[in-house]
Amino acid sequence: MANSASGMAVNDECKLKFLELKAKRNYRFILFKIEEKIQQVMVERLGEPGESYEDFTACFPANECRYAVFDFDFITDENCQKSKIFFIAWAPDTSKVRSKMLYASSKDRFKRELDGIQVELQATDPSEMSLDIIKARAF
Numbered sequence: 001m002a003n004s005a006s007g008m009a010v011n012d013e014c015k016l017k018f019l020e021l022k023a024k025r026n027y028r029f030i031l032f033k034i035e036e037k038i039q040q041v042m043v044e045r046l047g048e049p050g051e052s053y054e055d056f057t058a059c060f061p062a063n064e065c066r067y068a069v070f071d072f073d074f075i076t077d078e079n080c081q082k083s084k085i086f087f088i089a090w091a092p093d094t095s096k097v098r099s100k101m102l103y104a105s106s107k108d109r110f111k112r113e114l115d116g117i118q119v120e121l122q123a124t125d126p127s128e129m130s131l132d133i134i135k136a137r138a139f
Contacts, residue, residue, distance in 0.1 A: 003108040008106045032067040065103040087117040
């Protein structure tokens with residue numbers, strides 16, 4: 001059973017879908033939600049490969065915390081096609097304190113389950129995960 005020190009249990013689907021995003025590129029992004037009743041992190045939404053960064057950011061609830069991963073494609077200055085997997089911890093100022101604490105205390109354990117994250121962002125407001133910030137962090 002999960003306790004506050006170890007964070008939430010991670011549903012197997014989270015790991016499976018992350019592996020599909022990383023290895024097969026089946027998804028552009030994954031939004032994760034903590035289900036408090038069952039003490040588990042669950043997949044809330046899968047983004048299709050053709051969805052944009054704007055589609056991704058539109059998925060975040062304005063006053064609830066979430067975790068997410070985004071597979072960001074970009075072209076380097078040397079004209080090489082690259083991609084980086086971003087982990088975003090979304091904790092808006094308007095979310096409940098209990099929720100923010102729960103997500104904060106579970107983040108590291110959850111992140112360890114997702115092997116292959118290259119960049120981590122903490123965001124409390126949409127401007128903190130703007131496309132410009134993502135681009136800057138990718139290089």
